[in-house]
Amino acid sequence: MNIINTDLKFNGLTYCNSPRKVILHHAEAVSCSIEDIHNWHLNNGWSGCGYHYLVRKNGVIYKGRGEKALDAHCINYNAISIGICVEGSYNFETMPDIQYNALIELIRCICNKYNITEIYGHRELNATDCPGKNFPLDRIRREVRSGAAPKDCTSYPGYLLIMNPSVKDNNVRLIQKKLIEKGYSVGSCGADGYFGYGTLEAVKRFQRDKGLVMDGIVGERTWRKIMQ
Ligand SMILES: [Zn+2]
16 A cells, blocks of 8 residues: 655644544545645645545545544534545545555544544535535445554555655655654754765665665665664
8 A cells, every 4th residue: 555645845734533434435536646635625724634545546545634633524524533535526436446456445444543434425424415426435435344454553654755855755764764763864954855975875874784685775674664
């Protein structure tokens, strides 16, 4: 499962969510990114993206607000739920398999993590037609219950992080933070999101200590070791 850690700027979030339900939405947009949704919701006067996750049609999952943050997607349920939005407009579209499969994995991970058994479509709780009449709600509920959570529910962005001091990347910032926590200095700039020489050296030292290939590249094995 690939989850992209995004770098959205929220206007003040409250962190007291205690998830007991998973609530599913569609974006009601044939194509949209997490940044689009974030901007739409900022324009609503909200803190930013109201959902915890967005699952795009290509099966890639994006983080919205953190799971502990109160969400803003379903009146009366925002303090007790994880809100997942899927890209698409499912009153008239049909969900692609790759998106469906990613959604199932994500829901299984969340249900397992919080011991959740209740999965709802937005329309079952509020007066709305979201997530659309073609949204396979019953099939999702059946399928989530019929299988176990994937062994690894931690996020891996799905691409190699390679030294590149000119590009800011939130996944780089995340590994920098973790490396610092683990006692590996990434240089005087700290966790700034730029993969420079200091980060390269920190990654190599970490790889050496963990018996990984010391190539200074953060692939899936190194990522998972750093995130542990
Ligand atoms: Zn909705």
